[in-house]
Amino acid sequence: MSFKFEKLLIWQKAMDLAEEIHELSKKFPKEELYNLTGQINRAADSIALNIAEGSISQTNPEQHRFLGYSIRSIAEVVTCLYKAKRRNYITIEEFEKNYKDSFDLMNMTIGFKNNIK
Template identity: 85%
Template sequence: MGFKFEKLLIWQKAMDLAEEVHTLSKKFPKEEQYNLTSQINRAVDSIALNIAEGSIIQTNPEQHRFLGYSIRSIAEVVTCLHKAKRRAYITDEEFEKSYNDFQDLMNMTVGFKNKIN
């Protein structure tokens, strides 16, 4: 792997979780295609994109800013998961697995952000 961000565990996990969410969102009804489906897919892709973009910046304030964007996108994905569960688009088991995965990613990302102070 040639880019610095490709070695980051938070980037790797964000990439994996994005694929899982994309697969999960295919279960959403067609009428959600331009609403919740689009929103959750854009938010989940934004996590890894911002981690990558922030990793190439040399100043800590800028790195923190992009990691902050990733953290906010994680919160957005979790909120979309809650909506999907409430609307019965996903099962309780699917929700719990995804919720726990994103909680882990949130903790990892916050920890990484604090480490680069």
């Protein structure tokens, strides 16, 4: 027994990205706890949460809306990654890896959204 969203590759990748971001954000300074750390974790978690919520929708417009929220959350994660890099909280390598993962997930999510009739 499983939920429909658990089979979705975009949901699985979103879950992986959120865990990576969570680990990465542990390196941020304590003064960022209620700012950038919280923001990047909420945005990363929101990606999979919205994919799951949209997957149980009964209408295509509602599915599109929730996938749109996921896409916006990916953009938010990327912006937070830029801020973390500019503030020297993460290395260039950490930035590039998570940027690529975010970029790939964004393209997969857009493709999935475009294939919903």
